[in-house]
Amino acid sequence: MSVQPGSGPARRADAVSRPHRVAVLVRPGVMPLELGLCHQLFGRARDTAGRAPYTVTTCAPAPGPVPTDADFTIHVAAGPEALAAADTVVVLASHAPGETEMTGTLGPDLAAAWDRVRPGARLASICTGAYVLAAAGVLDGRRATTHWNSAADLARRFPAVQVDPDVLFVDTGDVLTSAGEAAGIDLCLHLIRRDHGAAVANDVARAAVVPPYREGGQAQYIPRPAASPHGPVTASARAWALDRLDQDLSLASWAAAQAMSVRTLTRRFAQETGLSPWQWLTAQRVARARELLESTDLSVDRVAAQVGFGTAVSLRTHLHERLGVTPSAYRATFRGPAAVTS
Template identity: 70%
Template sequence: MSVFQERNPGNGEGPHRVAVLVREGVMPMELGLAHQLFGYAESPEGEPLYEVVTCAPAPGPVPTDADFPIHVAHGPEALEEADTVLVPATHVADETETDGTLPPPLAAAVARIRPGARIASICTGAFVLAAAGLLDGRRATTHWRSVDDFRARYPGVEVDPDVLYVDEGDVLTSAGEASGIDLCLHIIRRDHGTAVANTVARRTVVPPHRDGGQAQFIPRPVPPAQRSSTGNARAWALRHLDRPVSLGEMAAQESMSVRTFTRRFREETGQTPVQWLTRQRIDHARQLLEETDLSVDRIAADAGFGTGASLRQHMRAVIGVSPRAYRRTFRVQPASPAVP
């Protein structure tokens, strides 16, 4: 018996069939958002545009990463009828994350996905797609904390660590848990247009489109304390971010020629001095946007970009958002005074 309802025989069409393939350790948020977002998508006549079912390699109770399990009524047979298969992440490491292969039950389930079905992942669900060979030679993304591990295990995949999601047509991947919302809204928008996606976003009280990518959520790195032949120059540059800093001035801090300094700098940081300096200016601007009410022009001056236009250009290039959008998201509000 079909796990999906029969399609409407009157017009040969019916709700788009979405199967959510879960594993032990699934995150309830990722599972719930798929059902809610696709469940809210309706035609102008109020008819559901999607039908969503949850399935697992074996039906029955499935532990989550919370303190409660879920009961999954459907097994992998649901994948044979699905138009779209969505693979959420799990917090329980299996062969997919440890040696790059699919455990036999999961491999057997994935093999039942019908040809032509669209396949998408949320967060580290991308490891499943990669282990199944579905991402070979394609662009993909995953949570920024897992990017290095992902690259090491699947060198044939072109990983973009900065974006919220990647659409490769029949295969889509998204970054962290909340990026699953962006991905589902994108799929709805692609299938049924902006008006339907915006209505779903309003009902869910989320933005229909988020600016930028996950680069804006990656913590600013703190340089490790170590002996360095260019460390004094970097420390000096950080004290003078509010003014132009030349390569010759930095090299002079270490009594080196520009050529030697540039070579040593790249060996120690993996970047050119100009690339490093730009990143430090952006990080300083991010801190001021988060912690102060200074104007964008004043922050641009304090961070050494000179003008607000230059700061906007550099922030969009590096982290994908404008200073104003970044401040809206990350501004630290002062604590309210205690009421006596």
């Protein structure tokens, strides 16, 4: 996952002036779990000064009663004016007939509401809320995901979208999409982590009694069931490497551990991730290094050793290439100058 303009430390700089406004857009057929998790996770967050960094507002294309997919209705007081004021808009799924998931288009009320979204706002979807982003043209040319059961349909309806059914969420900078309901937890924690660092996100996860990361902290990839003929061939290879980030891996040993040839491993990585094995491994090492810099007092040399870069010089080079900052500067941004160690 790469850091896009407007993400990471730069986004956090203005968070101290006022809370970041999150608008959660609901439609008929909304799933209560999705709505609740947005309020619980963003609402529980507290920055290092003990302040609530987010305000969360539920809104609908028109205020008033909104039926859920359960046996009750919710009353939504805010209309599309909340979208105009939001810094982040989270679009939830719907199972109701006539909604975008069924028609592939924005209905008149939803289209009018969507026109109120503030230019530059960060956009996110949970589950089939991705259909709304796709119908609005936001996902054209972007990688995105949705619930695995809807991925093929989303790809068919919106061929300009690069649909990836094998991930929990996709972060392309200021547009993010996630898989089914529970993946909304992964997405919200990722946003909190991106905005305010691992310590804040971990506290939120602990309070909600959920893991801060899934798959051992690597939330990006999940293998399909082994019985599926369409499962990603490199899933086990990726898991194998993630367990050995601190080791000096060779491509030959990596391939041999998966009973593959080096050529097959390289080809399948390119097909399934769009990256070479080394590009993918480097990205994982950088992601792990960022987590350690944010959440531990380990020296830069120790962090470099634990993630497999070997030396602080190598870690500095890779981090600067991807983020434009040194490890010490990155740590100071997220934890304050007192946390910086050489």
